[in-house]
Amino acid sequence: MTDRRRTPFNGKVAAAHLKGIVDADRYVEAERKHVAVVVADLCMEPGxxxxxxxxxxxxxxxxxxxxAWVFGYAEKDGYVGWVEAASLNGHPSDIPTHRVASARSYGKSTPGLKEMGRVTPLPFDARLAVVDEIDGWSRIAWGRGTLPRDLYVPSKHLVRLDFAAEDPIAVAELFLGTPYLWGGNSAFGIDCSGLVQAACVACDVACPGDSDMQAAxxxxxxxxxAPLQRGDLIFWTGHVAWVVNPDKILHANAHHMAVVHEPLKSAIVRIEAQGDGPVIARKRLEIPS
Structure with a gap:
């Protein structure tokens, strides 16, 4: 049975590479667009x-x-779903060159430390098109359709898209205190698998979106x-946590409603007691050097 989360077929339209695999009315080549809003929900069905x-x-x-909805899949991990059409942009000036590497940042309508201006919050790993730099502020093409405008982001908060972090735990710890959000992928709200994916992607490790896929x-x-070490992953049914050291984990969880450190032994007892069962897998990643 195919996994609908990674099968780009909505019952009528399918990606061209599925021809002969699923029975669709139409098979189409995908059109690449970019997310034009700060955060967009990827939904199971329109609305x-x-x-x-x-x-x-x-x-x-x-x-x-x-x-008002577009069906397709995320390029980074193949996750399939629907997004609001208004959240996408095909404007060529929006092709990203950099990403946010701090926990959170912002874009301001004016450059300069003390210059007032309208502020747009930006989460970790937001992808931005840098036009140029002015005294430590990166000018960002922030266009939507025929109404392009510029924002200015602190250059120290950005890295080039090809930059890879080396320590997924250091990346994940940027999210400490972030509110827990089911299905969340941003520094404004994140869940357990979102936290794992964010840290993996920052370290140039391909990573699927949900914890069952990650466990597999x-x-x-x-x-x-086997002794646990920093950067290992521990899985329960429906949950995943980073290992900070042999005695401590880091995870986004609904018990604390936040990204927190937690002692490993007490977390194992608590999670099993709340009905989610025992640990089902312990995995070690290979981080590119």
């Missing part, structure tokens, strides 16, 4: 429940349009008696 989120500048591969695909399995 339906949020599965995941996409951030400013992420590429979305469009296959079908129904009224990330890294290699550790023996039950």
């Amino acid at each position: 339906g429940a949020r599965d995941r989120q996409l951030l400013r500048g992420e590429a979305f591969m469009c296959l079908d349009v129904q009224e 695909e990330l890294g290699f399995e550790l023996a039950d008696d």
